[in-house]
Amino acid sequence: MRAAPTILHLDMDAFYASVEQASKPSLRGKAVIVGGLGPRGVVATASYEARRFGVHSAMPMAQARRLCPNGAYLIPRFRLYQAVSEIVMGLLRELSPLVEPLSLDEAFVDLEAGGVAFDSAAARAAGERLRADIRAATGLSGSVGLAGSKMLAKVASEEAKPAGLLLIEPGTERELLAPMSVRTLPGVGPVTGQHLRRAGIATVGELAEAGEDELVRMLGRSHGVGLHRMALGLDDRPVVAERDTKSVSVEDTFDVDLHDRVRIRYEVQRLADRCVGRLRDSGHSGRTIVLKVRRYDFSTLTRSETLRGPTDDVAVVREAAARLLESVDTTGGVRLLGVGVSGLADYTQEDLFAFALAAEGEGAGPASAAPASAAPAPAAPDPAGAGAGAGADAEAGDTGDAGGARPSSGADGATETGPGTDPDPVGGGGADGAVEGGSGRPAGAVGAPGAGLDPVGGVGGARVSAGAGGAVEAGPDGPAAAPEVHGADGAPGSADTPGAGPGEAGGAVDAVGASGAPRPGGAAGESGGAASAGVSGAAGGAEPAGLSGGVVSAGASGASGAAGAAGAAGAAGAAGGAEPVGVAGGVVSAGASAGAVAGVGVSGGVGAAERRWGAGSDVWHAVYGAGWVQGSGVGRVTVRFERPGSGPGRVRTFRVDDPELAPSDPLPLVGDGPAAGAE
DNA sequence: TCTGGGGTCCTGAACCAT
């Protein structure tokens, strides 16, 4: 706690939603909700317009749709948010070298360390200047809190929202905090809040009066002492610029609970691969492998195993995760699986082993050097560093495709590709879709990590997503205008389907191009999708058609086709991501978000070459300039021509193969920037 | 009417060594 309010906390207002509104002028002033659009999605961010309907973050998406049926529901575009965040963080670093980012949209800054401010007046001036700079650089607003400690600065920025600045003068904090809810304090969530309320403690003032001993008795040593100090306004935590990562994990929630043990094992392997990929990307290895299982009743359990030394070997992590899974009862169903690694280091057991060998010449190394779980892996070596699906797939009798698209049918008709690593050079789109989309899979449409080895389309990382079956969604308004859907649902061409959970209820297997019937109810697509194995050359997914006032749809963006028989990964010509599109006044759409930035690809079986335009993706037209795809269908693509700096733009429709239309990169939120990123 | 994903931190039990 310092004598001057020189710790600054910045919190961007409704960040994701604001970025979308800034990027798409027609959404400004409208309720925009960003989050997972699948049947189990939750709201990540709601614009202030949406909050007026009672929508807030962490709310189940289904509930949000009921409260705000006319909102625009969008899947997060993390790469865009990251780019904007970097601009904002850059401005913060101009103020001080001590910047502690908490997330993409939040950070502490130590103004004293930067020599920017040593008293209230200077701190306030710096805060005001920062807000103006952020608006100038991004067009977005942020709220600033200034105080003598991190806790108070954060409380201040919360109070300042939206688009404000609040400075808490040292000495006034207890008076200010006293009437506030205990939930204001960091570390008091729903459970602790309820606990305190039952003890008759509702405000920070009452918390301070309760006394340390009482709080320790109620909440435990660490939490009790800490909370009491917070209630008194005492907080000495410094602003820390760099923090070491402690663990790396990945997890997936499934649209429908998994029952099939084979499928569960397969998913755990996939997660292990992804986790190791992330681990390596971060330059770490780890000692403790953690398996997380959330069961059908939402009960969550974890199992962990600590190795003798750190590893970043995908086979070792796979093995450990598989062993841990064996100790878990999954009867009844599993809704989430996760694999994590903690106890991080920047070397591996194998490094040490090699080092020891080198040191001893050819001498026998220490007998114990092998990691506890270093049983030989069935998998092929993993030169790509992310385990492109080798191990689990090897048994499946496929004819030799490495990491090929490997559909497995889920109950929702979702088709997933194998654990491809998506080495897509263009933009890593496929992977993004999978990661970002995560549970945000739209009805019936599932994208798994791109099949990667896309020899044809390249654009989107061959996303074989079939099963757009239930993808057409109608809002409560009803399908005022019939959504256009064209193309049979893609049936990925791939031979052999390990883990194609035939046990999953409802999953259609071996269907070719099951059609996606529009589903006016808009319910989750528990039916319809078709996962197929051994079929070649089915056509791509349903395309969304954005129609004003009415409905939009989701598209399983996948284009697929090609090459089934040989067992080649069966993915060709990925279509771009069906990005979500919120249409003003209307409904919304989702997309499997295959995620190619350009959102355009060539789909269809061998020889077919029809361009597909992912809804929401940025485009450039030779005559009309920059715009974004609002929807497409039956050979047409509808584009809204507007740019971040413009007003709401006009909508025009073109043939999908219009030579004057080309995909482009997102425009900067401020300034004209290079517009046409056309390829 | 349901509840994401990626983290951090804390607590308590069990076990082992001193």
Added chain:
DNA sequence: TCTGATGGTTCAGGACCC
């Protein structure tokens, strides 16, 4: 030799944050 205290490590679960 047995017992108890103490402390470190591992494991599992839970709360919280954005």
